[in-house]
Amino acid sequence: MTEHESSATRTAPLAGQTVRHGTGVNSNRAFPTEAHPQHLDPFVLFERFYIEPDQGFPMHPHRGFEIVSYMIEGGMDHEDSLGVTNTARENEAMHITTGGGIRHSEFPADGAGCNGLQLWVNLPREEKEMDPDYSDAGPDELPTQDLDGATVTTVVGDGSPLSTHTPLEYLDAEVTDSWRWELPDEWTGFLYVVDGAGTVDVGGTATGSADAIAEGEVLPVTDAESVDVAAEGSLRAVAVSGRPHGEPIRQQGPFVL
Template sequence: MTPDESGASVEPLSGETVRHGTGVNSDRAFPTNGHPDNLDPFVLFERFYIDPDKGFPMHPHKGFEIVSYMIEGGMDHADSLGVEHTARENEAMRITTGSGIRHSEFPADDEACNGLQLWVNLPREEKEADPDYVDASAEELPTTELDGATVTTVVGEGSPIELHTPMEYLDVHVSDTWTWEIPDEWSGFLYGVEGSGTVREGDAAAGAGADIRCEFGAGDVLPNADARDVTVESDEEDGLRFVAVSGRPHGEPIRQQGPFVL
């Protein structure tokens, strides 16, 4: 792909390996050395891999919201609100850390697990919101069969997972083609989960300049700060799986200090 009008590359970027102090490994989409900025309203996004003997002991958070979505295995969650819950494949959890919460995350059943975790900034006036928690089973997340794709709404219309920030989080399995359309003035990103394909963005998605395309696959991230339409095509028999995340920016600085977003 070519640079956008601001000169920034719109080509998919590779994630970066992050090793947490607890021994958990993650594939970080952003912020990384390759994409050092947050993507307002999103603080960070990564795919985590937790071995049976690893995990995150009880630790604090404040000032943002967390959406965890499981890809394989199960993850045990416990928090200072008294909640204990196990999220399994294709299930989601949302934590509003607000004024402060403590929680732990460990693999369930002594088996490895992996999933996706998104941090969403809270607007300044809601930084001290009461901490809260909600989860959703796979059956509670609406799934739509389309020509060329199957789309599950993790956050958005019909999902029980809601945040303080207007946003949409889609789990997409493309067997042929699918076009991602996000509201004007929103920002977002695509992250490859499994398989491979190509992406066509902007005018190319509308059919003009269709030769302007890039490969896209597992571990790749495509930032989209300008609400451009993106068409995704699968080039594998088993299809391409990715998540498409978008939201309305707050227009406020994101100041992350470890587990806190101030």
């Protein structure tokens, strides 16, 4: 255990907050919420969205950040002002750089509901007006590693065809026993439980001070190099970390200024 790990600030897992969007879509938002009102530089927000068959997001604008959408169940139809149309299904990911401005729509596919995860990543000040772009990747393109106690898929990061302008790593971990999540030094991150329950031990102290965590809860990590995750039966979580910009995050609705 390093000195940095032993002095890491402990943060207990927090319950997500239900957010109802103006279009009628419900989300479980990890942050920012009343319990965790601040952004998590370089991350603007993270939530799990649930779209019913008769709901969705009509064409709307964004600018100033990047979006990573990762589907959990069902399919979601995407269309944007770049002329891109795509349907993302279970374990497929889409990446959008909104840059100086893009418009897009999101609706459930095939007349059925869907749910997935959406992450907003701030762009540094000097890249706010860059050209928008789009990319996507299916599950067969995302590298997966089988470990002793977990199966880990890299959604964004080493080996993934998806890359972001802000250095980050986005992992999807199916934990059947235990798994140690390693974060690069001085990066900020969070772990969000998609399904199941277990415990998390920040800093890997193995002192019996692990905290319980369950579906819909998030663990912000701002001062640690590792988190030990143990499953109770099974646990699926996404673990996301990125290099902070050290700049204020100014969100105004669909724009990050």
